[in-house]
Amino acid sequence: MADEKAKLLIKGKTIDLDVLSGTLGPDVVDVSALFKEGCFTYDSGFNSTAACESKITFIDGEKGILLHRGYPIEQLASKSTFLEVCYLLLNGELPNKQQEEQFRRTITHHTMVHEQIHYFFNGFRRDAHPMAIMVGVVGALSAFYHDTLDIKNPEHRTISALRLIAKMPTIAAMCYKYTIGQPFMQPLNRLSYAENFLHMMFDTPCAESHINPVLARALDKILHADHEQNASTSTVRLAGSTGANPFACISAGIGALWGPAHGGANEAALSMLHEIGNVSQVGKYIARAKDPNDNFRLMGFGHRVYKNYDPRAKVMRETCHEVLEAVGAKNDPLFKLAMELERIALEDDYFVEKKLYPNVDFYSGITLSAIGIPANMFTVIFALARTVGWAAQWNEMISNPYRLGRPRQLYTGPKKRDYIGITDRS
Numbered sequence: 137m138a139d140e141k142a143k144l145l146i147k148g149k150t151i152d153l154d155v156l157s158g159t160l161g162p163d164v165v166d167v168s169a170l171f172k173e174g175c176f177t178y179d180s181g182f183n184s185t186a187a188c189e190s191k192i193t194f195i196d197g198e199k200g201i202l203l204h205r206g207y208p209i210e211q212l213a214s215k216s217t218f219l220e221v222c223y224l225l226l227n228g229e230l231p232n233k234q235q236e237e238q239f240r241r242t243i244t245h246h247t248m249v250h251e252q253i254h255y256f257f258n259g260f261r262r263d264a265h266p267m268a269i270m271v272g273v274v275g276a277l278s279a280f281y282h283d284t285l286d287i288k289n290p291e292h293r294t295i296s297a298l299r300l301i302a303k304m305p306t307i308a309a310m311c312y313k314y315t316i317g318q319p320f321m322q323p324l325n326r327l328s329y330a331e332n333f334l335h336m337m338f339d340t341p342c343a344e345s346h347i348n349p350v351l352a353r354a355l356d357k358i359l360h361a362d363h364e365q366n367a368s369t370s371t372v373r374l375a376g377s378t379g380a381n382p383f384a385c386i387s388a389g390i391g392a393l394w395g396p397a398h399g400g401a402n403e404a405a406l407s408m409l410h411e412i413g414n415v416s417q418v419g420k421y422i423a424r425a426k427d428p429n430d431n432f433r434l435m436g437f438g439h440r441v442y443k444n445y446d447p448r449a450k451v452m453r454e455t456c457h458e459v460l461e462a463v464g465a466k467n468d469p470l471f472k473l474a475m476e477l478e479r480i481a482l483e484d485d486y487f488v489e490k491k492l493y494p495n496v497d498f499y500s501g502i503t504l505s506a507i508g509i510p511a512n513m514f515t516v517i518f519a520l521a522r523t524v525g526w527a528a529q530w531n532e533m534i535s536n537p538y539r540l541g542r543p544r545q546l547y548t549g550p551k552k553r554d555y556i557g558i559t560d561r562s
C-alpha cells in the first residue's frame with residue numbers, strides 16, 4: 137500500500153506518484169503510470185530501479201547484510217546444509233526434521249539424467265568451455281520433461297525446480313569429465329549432495345576416492361544460493377515473464393552469469409593471480425588497477441551492491457583457510473600471492489575510498505582451486521549453486537500477478553527521414 141505520495145514537477149505539471157514501503161530497505165517511488173503522462177524514467181544499469189517485489193532475499197550493501205527469508209547468511213552458513221537453504225528459499229521456511237529428510241530423499245532420487253542427455257555431449261568439442269556445454273544442456277532439459285512444463289500448474293513448477301537442483305551437480309560433473317576425456321560417473325544415493333558432486337567429479341570407474349569431509353563441507357557452503365535481483369536472476373525473471381519454460385529461463389540465466397563482471401569473476405580472479413605471477417609484482421598490478429587510463433581491474437574486488445565487506449566473502453574467507461589447511465596448501469605460492477594482494481588492496485587508499493572490498497568470488501576461486509577444481513569449472517559451480525535462487529525467484533514471479541518485462545529506452549538515433557534509392561546515395 138502507498139503510505140505517502142511523491143510529487144514530480146515536469147513541464148509545468150505536477151504528477152503525484154505513490155511511495156511504497158517494503159519490510160526492509162529503501163522506499164520505492166511507483167513510476168509505472170508515468171508513461172501515460174508522456175515520459176519514461178531513465179536508469180542505465182538499474183542503479184535506482186526496483187523491477188519487482190520479492191520476499192526471498194534482502195541485501196543492505198552499505199551495512200554488508202544479506203538475509204535469506206530473514207535469516208542472516210552467516211547463521212545459515214554455519215548452521216545449515218545447502219539443501220536446507222534450498223528448502224528455505226523455495227518454501228519460505230526452514231524445514232523441520234521430517235521435511236528435511238523428505239526433501240533430501242527427493243533431490244537424491246532425481247540426480248540421474250536421462251540416458252539421451254549423454255549424447256548431447258558428443259556434439260561438443262572436447263576443448264569446449266564447460267559453461268558453453270552447461271548453457272546448452274540445461275536448455276535442452278526442456279526437451280525431456282514435457283510432462284511438467286505447464287508453468288501455470290504449481291505442482292509442475294515444483295517438480296521442475298527439484299529436477300533442476302538435483303541434476304545440476306550431475307550435469308556440471310559431466311561437463312568436466314567430457315572435457316578431460318573420462319567416462320561420466322553416475323550419482324550415488326548414499327552420498328550427500330556435496331559428496332556426490334565430488335564423487336562424480338573426481339572418481340573414475342577404476343577408483344573411488346576418499347571424500348575429505350572438510351572439502352565436502354566447503355562445497356556445501358559455497359554461498360551463491362541467491363542474491364536477489366542481480367544480472368542473471370533478472371535475466372531469468374525477464375525470460376520467465378514471456379511464459380518460457382523454467383529450463384529455458386535458467387539456461388538464459390546461466391548465459392548471463394558467464395560474464396566476468398558477474399559469475400565469471402572467480403575464474404577471472406584466478407587467471408589474474410596467474411598473470412601477476414608472484415608477490416613482487418603485486419605493486420605493479422595495484423598501480424595498473426588504479427590507473428584511469430588502464431582498463432585492468434582487480435578481479436574479485438568490488439561489487440555493485442556491497443560498499444562494505446560482502447558478508448559471503450567473510451564466511452568464504454574462513455572456509456578458504458580451512459580448505460588450504462586441509463589440503464596442505466597454506467604455503468602454496470599462488471595462495472600466498474592472493475593473501476598478499478588482499479592485504480595490500482585492503483590498505484590502499486584508492487580501494488578504501490571507493491569501498492572496493494574482496495568479493496565472494498575472490499575467495500571462492502581460491503577455495504575451489506585448492507579443492508582441485510580447474511578454473512574453467514568455477515562459474516559452472518556458481519551456476520549449480522545459484523540454480524535454487526533462480527528457480528525460487530522464477531516461481532515467486534509466476535505464482536503472483538506479473539506482466540511481460542519490457543524496458544523502455546531513451547532513443548538517440550536519427551529522426552524520421554525518407555528512404556534514398558541505392559543509386560542516389562553518396
Ligand code: ACO
Pocket residue numbers: 396397398399401425426432433434435436437438439440441490492495496497
Ligand atoms: N579494480 C579497480 N577499480 C575498480 C574495481 C576493481 N575491481 N571495481 C570498481 N573499480 C572502480 C572503477 O574504475 C570506478 O572508478 P571511477 O569512479 O574512478 O570511474 C569505481 O571503482 C566504480 O566502479 P564501477 O564499475 O562504476 O562500479 P559498478 O558497480 O558498475 O561495478 C563491478 C561493479 C562490475 C563488480 C566492478 O567492481 C568490477 O568490475 N569488479 C571486478 C569484477 C568482479 O569481481 N565481479 C564480481 C562481482 S560479484 C558477483 O557477481 C558474485
